[in-house]
Structures are given as structure tokens and as C-alpha cells.
Amino acid sequence: MTKAKKPEDLRSHRWLGVNDLRSFGHRARLRQGGFDGPDWTGKPVIGIINTWSDINFCHTHLRARAEDVKRGVIQAGGFPLELPAMSLSEPFVKPSTMLYRNLLAMETEELLRSHPIDGAVLLGGCDKTTPGLIMGAISMGIPAIFVPAGPQLRGNWHGQTLGSGSDAWKYWDEKRAGRISQEQWEEIEGGIARTFGTCMVMGTAATMMAAAEALGFSLPGAAAIPAADSAHPRLAANSGRRIVDMVWEDLTPQKILSKKAFDNAIRVHMAMGGSTNAIIHLVAMARRAGIAVDMNRFDELSREIPVIANVRPSGDYLMEDFYYAGGTRALMAELRGVLDLDCITVNGKTIGENIEGAEVYKREVIHTLDDPVSRDGATAVLIGNLAPQGCVIKPSAAEKRLHKHRGKVIAFEDYNEMAREVVREDLDVTADHILVLKNGGPKGGPGMPEWGMLPIPTKLLKQGVKDMIRISDARMSGTSYGACILHVAPESFIGGPLAFVQTGDEIEIDVPARKIHLHVSDAEMAKRKAAWKQPAPKYPRGYGALYLEHIGQADIGCDFDFLGPLGAIPEPEIH
Numbered sequence: 001m002t003k004a005k006k007p008e009d010l011r012s013h014r015w016l017g018v019n020d021l022r023s024f025g026h027r028a029r030l031r032q033g034g035f036d037g038p039d040w041t042g043k044p045v046i047g048i049i050n051t052w053s054d055i056n057f058c059h060t061h062l063r064a065r066a067e068d069v070k071r072g073v074i075q076a077g078g079f080p081l082e083l084p085a086m087s088l089s090e091p092f093v094k095p096s097t098m099l100y101r102n103l104l105a106m107e108t109e110e111l112l113r114s115h116p117i118d119g120a121v122l123l124g125g126c127d128k129t130t131p132g133l134i135m136g137a138i139s140m141g142i143p144a145i146f147v148p149a150g151p152q153l154r155g156n157w158h159g160q161t162l163g164s165g166s167d168a169w170k171y172w173d174e175k176r177a178g179r180i181s182q183e184q185w186e187e188i189e190g191g192i193a194r195t196f197g198t199c200m201v202m203g204t205a206a207t208m209m210a211a212a213e214a215l216g217f218s219l220p221g222a223a224a225i226p227a228a229d230s231a232h233p234r235l236a237a238n239s240g241r242r243i244v245d246m247v248w249e250d251l252t253p254q255k256i257l258s259k260k261a262f263d264n265a266i267r268v269h270m271a272m273g274g275s276t277n278a279i280i281h282l283v284a285m286a287r288r289a290g291i292a293v294d295m296n297r298f299d300e301l302s303r304e305i306p307v308i309a310n311v312r313p314s315g316d317y318l319m320e321d322f323y324y325a326g327g328t329r330a331l332m333a334e335l336r337g338v339l340d341l342d343c344i345t346v347n348g349k350t351i352g353e354n355i356e357g358a359e360v361y362k363r364e365v366i367h368t369l370d371d372p373v374s375r376d377g378a379t380a381v382l383i384g385n386l387a388p389q390g391c392v393i394k395p396s397a398a399e400k401r402l403h404k405h406r407g408k409v410i411a412f413e414d415y416n417e418m419a420r421e422v423v424r425e426d427l428d429v430t431a432d433h434i435l436v437l438k439n440g441g442p443k444g445g446p447g448m449p450e451w452g453m454l455p456i457p458t459k460l461l462k463q464g465v466k467d468m469i470r471i472s473d474a475r476m477s478g479t480s481y482g483a484c485i486l487h488v489a490p491e492s493f494i495g496g497p498l499a500f501v502q503t504g505d506e507i508e509i510d511v512p513a514r515k516i517h518l519h520v521s522d523a524e525m526a527k528r529k530a531a532w533k534q535p536a537p538k539y540p541r542g543y544g545a546l547y548l549e550h551i552g553q554a555d556i557g558c559d560f561d562f563l564g565p566l567g568a569i570p571e572p573e574i575h
Helices: 011-016 021-032 062-075 101-114 129-140 166-176 182-191 204-215 231-249 259-272 277-288 295-304 319-324 327-334 351-355 415-421 522-531 542-550
Strands: 045-050 079-084 119-124 144-148 155-157 160-162 380-384 387-393 404-412 434-437 470-472 506-510 515-518
Touching (some): 101 119, 119 231, 129 277, 155 182, 166 182, 204 259, 204 327, 259 277, 259 327
Parallel strands (some): 045 079, 045 119, 404 434
Antiparallel strands (some): 380 387, 404 506, 506 515
């Protein structure tokens, strides 16, 4: 290891290494905590940003993993300090964890800036925690390494493998259609999430953990290790050891992240059949790094990279199977010919070096580029008069018959109206109709909730209909599936064209051509716009009001306008 820094160059030196009254106070307080001079003298202080919580079962094990990280930090000659951060439990936080992703990013950045921290280990994985932690670390700019929480083990019901999220949607529709009983539903409830860890399908959590590794922000192979596997605490300890060297090497996020690194992450996302949410998060992460990445780049790479991970909801298997098949290193080895192999990563080696020797052990789980699971792609960006700034669909998770479709609209003004209407037995709806949900976007939700997988109307479920076109400015859980068109921008709440769609209108979808068109004349749209009144904001004060004033639209990553790369923030004064 070549050291780029000396002990007196460390940020923490200003707090702990100076012979003055203020440093006396800092050291005295550390001694109050039972520490002593040998714990910190001449050593990097490593902040462990931990998103553990009693109500986030994706992260139940992170309390223990923080101790594994500390073990590694101490072995490598660092001084570890654990700093709790908000947990963003996807199942429980309402109206949406997306409302708070930027708050976690701000908290991460300010925890690291305001304390004597030289390097950071980021513990997270539940959907928004990965981008939130990394966005904050990018903006802070000190060396940082991400430790993904890892997926749960497989679910089980009556000998059938269950995947959290995806099978919840599936069996809920079966229950609504009367094909499974309440007793069976309760049995499924007890078997679908058997261990701690994130959703074990290719949802947002698995997608973003893989993207973080592809960006170079995690150690090789980290993303797919199951949370309950003994390899996971070893990963945590290895990350603790590595961050100490990263501090001495001054290996900051700015030296890892590049346009090519983000292209690598997008290609891996496509090959894995990743969540549509990855678009919003990766665009926001790139924006923090001052790198231009937009929705069009996702569409361009989606046309080049087929889905090769046979993982639900685009395939048949789960993340545990993916890990046994070789995991992210094996998948990236399959992509060797299209990745930029020279991109540097947190271990100081290149992507090419990190995937050297990786093999696929289960071909039924990780396919080749020549024999993909789906050639349709994980993401398509549609443009048209309904979505001038774009909207997205996951073609690989939708029935192919719906990739080109024209149908009449049934429009809902909000989620509650939609929920009331779809259960009506007398709803005038056919499988060819297009369901449209308004006011589910960044400001309209607020927080862009995962309302985008609108339920199939009960009447159609009983007829055996399993998919239809659904359009909204909301997001969709990465565990979801179906012909759902999401992230319509600009959103309806601020007067985007979606606000003016009415029941009886016709919308035409052409996924191969990447087009979406509302068949309403410009004159009629102008008339409707003139009569439209913007809904009242839902938060008159507090963080919600700050959010509503500064949040960006989906196509630019839903970050706050004041959190972009606006220049360096000075180091805190220590007086």
C-alpha cells in the first residue's frame, strides 16, 4: 500500500491531534467513553453509518455487522465509531420511503462532515438506503465503502418457493379471484419472509446493491451474499479492513465514479432485469458526482443488453439461487465484452481484475448474452405528448401482447378513487382498457409512492386476466411485474399532460418504437388545461414543506435542487 496521507493530514487530526484546549475537550470526552490515546493516536477515524432499526427487518442483522466492521477496522489500525442514521424501512414507512431518501442522504453527508471522520463504511440495502447513503457519501467526498445488507433466504409455502413482493402480488390476486382461501393466505404470510435481509427477488434492493458493486463502491461479489450466510460477516470485516487502507490511499468517491462506471452499473442493471427505480436513483447519484446521466442513456443501453439473470419477477429463481450460481462477479464476467474493465473500485483494483476467474455454476440461473432470459430489455423509456420528459416500462416483466397497444382510458384522480373503483363488480372495464392514475408523482403522492402497479380490476381477475396497461406518475415496487408505465414526467400535480387525461380518451403504446401518445387534440388539451386547478400541497410545514418546495422531477432523479454538485462546502470550524 502506498500512503498518500500522513497522520497529520487526517481530518480527525484537527479534532484530536492538536495541543490546544478544544482538542483537550475532545480527547477527554473520548476517555469518558472508555477509550484511551492508543485507540485514536495517529489512526484514521472510521465512521460506520448504520441504518439498523427495530422496525426494519431487512437490516435486523446490521447491529451485529457493525461489530464485524469494527473488528476489521481495528485489525487494520483504524479507530471505528458507529453513527446511527434513519433506517427507511420499505414496508412500514408511509407515504413512501422515497419521500425520505434525500433526508438520509443529507443526514449521511452531515454526520460525516460534522464529526472527526476520515473514512466511512455505509451499512444499508433496503431500497432507498443504498442510494441515500451513497449520495451522501459522494457529496461529502471522503473515502467510503458500501456494505450491502444482502437478500433473505428463499420463502416457502407447501413446498413451493416464495419470493417476497412478487409472490405477494401474485397470491393476492389469486385470493381476490377466489382461488385460494383465507387460511392459505395466512400460511403464505408466515412463509414468504423467513429470515432477515432484503427482498430476495430482483427488486429495488437487489438491483441497487448490484449497481453499487458495479459502480465500484463495494467489494467484489458483495451484492448477492445472503444476509444469513456466514460470508456476510466476513464481508463486513473485510470492508472494515479495507476502508482503513482507502483513507491512507485517499481513494475517494470522485476517483472511483465516472461516466464509464455509471455505464457499467446501468449495463449490470439491464442484465439483471433490475427495478425501474434504479433509473431515478442512478441519475441522482450521478448528478451528485457531477456526471451527466439521463433516462435516454438507460434506454440506449437497454437496447444493447438483454436480461440474462433468470430471477423473479423477470425470471424463475431467487437471489439465493443467483448467489449459488456465481453472483454478481459471474454475471459481470458474462458481460466482460461490454463493460469498461479499467474502472477502479474500492479495493484499489479494476473491474477487470475483480471478475478475473469468475465462473457461472448454474446456467439455468445466469444465462449467456447469446441465450438470454429476455431480449426485450429491463427498461424502455417512452416519449410522447403524454410524457414529454419521458416515462418508463419494464418490457421483460410485461406480457408481450401489450408492447404495442391502443385502448380506451379509465382515469382515476387519486389512489383512493382507484382503490374504490377497481373492486366494483359493475365497473365498465375490459382487458383492452388502459388504467390511468394521477397524482402519484414526487409532489403529488407526495414522495412518489409505489402505486404504479395498479391492481387488475376484480371483475377481470375472475375472467382470468393477469395483465393490462396501467399508467401513472408514481413508481412501482421492483418486486412487481406487469405492463405498468411509470414515472410519467412532468407529473400531473404540477400540470403535466397526465393531469388532463379523462375517462374515454385513447392512449397508444409502442414499446419497440419507444412511443406513447394520447389521442386528444392540442385544442382540447389547451381547453382542459385552462380549466384545471392545481391541488393544494399536502404539507404546510416541516420537512414535507421543504421537500415539496425543492424536489425535482423523476427524469432528473428526484433530488433536491440545492443538493447537486454546487461546489465544495468548507470544513467545519473547530474553535
